[in-house]
Amino acid sequence: MDATILLLLLQDGVVNGAIYALIALSLVLVFTVTRVILIPQGEFVAYGALTLASLEAGTLPGTVPLLLGLGALAFLADCAEARAILTGRVLLRLALRDLALPALVAAAAWFLAPLKPGLLVEILVTLAIVTPMGGFLHAVAFRPLAHASVLVLLIASVGVHLALTGLGLVFFGAEGSRTPPLSEASFPAGPLLVSGQSLWMIGLTLAIIVALWLFFSRTLLGKALIATAVNRLGARLMGIAPSLAGRLSFSVAAFIGALSGVLIAPLTTVYYDTGFLIGLKGFVAAIIGGLASYPAAAAAAILVGIIESVASFEASAFKEVIVFMAIIPVLLWRSLRSAPIEDEE
């Protein structure tokens, strides 16, 4: 391996790592706020990519009926949850959020899809379709389990992952899709050729990181999410409902997942089940960050990307094995240096 190849691999690794970083950040967010290890995060990625691809082809994406169905289920779950205070106004608010909003998005998609309105509009429609699914899934599958243990939540998470993968197969079929790149431009940089696509990916990842940082440090809603993660009872006593925090973090995760899907769609052929492996690599990065630290998770994600690209060059048959093995020394190191958790007031 000479220096040029190493540079190429590094470039590749950083670009892939950017996607893993986005996924790792949303996993950390969802876990700290709700204690759910969000295995279906990968499905949001696949849905994002496949939805964009079918809009690109001028057809109505399969995620649209799925969104309507999930919205209806969430409406029922919300009504059951709010049965003690179910007044006309509450019912109207729930119907607007769970039924009218998805219907509006579906109508927009149905109207815009045959027009082929161009990549930017198609990306916005994709994000609008996939993002609300996060909140709906939380209401249907996770809120009723809010008091369950992490293990039970993990089992539910696996169940949701399997269901979403199956639904992906139903709605999108077994064929893979690929979309045109966000930018055809490329720039020579020394021995490297930097593509516009990879600049977009790194740029958007940085933008999301900055946006998340602003959200958490500057807005009361962002601080309420952190507060829920730090002290659930304390947050409830301030009037921050865990269900609000959960719904919000799931929606952010779905948004970031869909955006990741939009970003990788031009690089690789995405199938209905492609998301799982991508999500798992983001998970490795989140674990290295202890499922708690955003900067550590993002840095670890870049490392995972680089390990993956070097591994696929040196020993491509063992690419995944090497990536997932990287978790073992980290876990060893963590278990050796971690002190017993102290009860803090």
Added chain:
Amino acid sequence: MTRPMLEAENLVVAYGKVEAVRGVSLTVAPGRLVTVLGANGAGKTTLLNALMGVLPAKGALRFEGDDLMRLPVEARVARGLSLIPERRELFATMSVEDNLKLGAFRFRAKGGGGDLGEMYRLFPRLAERRRQHAGTLSGGERQMLAMARALMGRPRLLMLDEPSLGLAPLIVAEVMRTVARLRDEGVAILLVEQNARAALRIADHGYVLDGGTVVLEGDSRTLQGDARVVETYLGSLSVDEDGPPGRAASGR
């Protein structure tokens, strides 16, 4: 007699088969300071947690005429109830100022929450520590932060669980003065205390809890003179005496 603000009737709270609160009835009138006394394990904390909705309970509970029983904690907060729990439940890894801002979360959409400047005037120590993490504060500072954070939510009924717990006598006196001043400003207060002497000094009315039931009830002057209270809670064993007797801690 004014209409009660908070009205609990025959409240029962059980942990599994063990009943920790067994049929407690209690009322708090607007603008009054009511204290609940009792030894360790008498059910005081359980009672407060049930009033706030942290623990499920049976019985009847009304706040300003509305039924509270089926409302979750957040909905009770929205109506103006506030609890400062025994463990304070601060956001340890967030700054003092962020803790305070979150105290006004229920006003995020409409405005009208507490004022940061006012809290810093009330508790100057918090102003000095505004950028520090809440987890780095001393016990007394944590209690002040817990109180200020609750006040940011402009509670109509403030419930305090053992605010003097683990504090030095001088700070206990300061905390009690603050509680009394809040009552004078019109906030109804339900104060749970083991430090019966300090609590009765500022309270208008008191309940004595034992084994999960109310064994004694009356205005605080009567309770201070009651032989059973004196013997059990104000007697010579009272170690956390705060200052010389006869010196009123409240401004009244």
